[in-house]
Amino acid sequence: MWLLFAFLAVPLIEIALFIQVGDAIGLWRTLGIVVLTAVLGTWLVRSQGALALGQLRASFSRLDDPTEPLAHAAMILVSGVLLLTPGFFTDAVGFALLMPPVRRAAFAWLRRRVHVERFDLGPGGPERPHGGGPEIIEGDYEDLDRRAGPSGWTRH
Secondary structure, three states: OHHHHHHHHHHHHHHHHHHHHHHHHOHHHHHHHHHHHHHHHHHHHHHHHHHHHHHHHHHHHOOOOOHHHHHHHHHHHHHHHHHHOOOHHHHHHHHHHOOHHHHHHHHHHHHHHOOOOOOOOOOOOOOOOOOOOOOOOOOOOOOOOHHHOOOOOOOO
16 A cells, blocks of 8 residues: 555656756756766665675685675665655655765664565575585586497487
8 A cells, every 4th residue: 555655646746856856956957967867876876886785705615694785775766766756855755875884774664674584595504615615516427338330319
């Protein structure tokens, strides 16, 4: 139900803000601000996204829980979508999500509401030896009797 409310409320808020801002500063300045926030937002999303991906790679290499870096990367992605969507309200929410303290607060709120049953690094997790000996690969094989002659795929 709240999703339906959001889909109805956000466009109405954006239309009201466009009318108010356009009336206060004029059409061309309003459009200029919308374009400027899209360009600035794209640049900020790229820089914040690169930092988030670096933190995600570091958590993978340390075999830490990647939940928080993944959540930050997802919030940065959402902020990019909001900043590219024309409007003042979506820009405000998008810029807010680019700020690390806001993302940390949103992550803390989500962590309280979402319960993770299990986190597993998969078979051979952190206790796996790193280069401690030969790697064994198991497999099945079948010994073909070659006395029956050539397979017919080649000429003699």
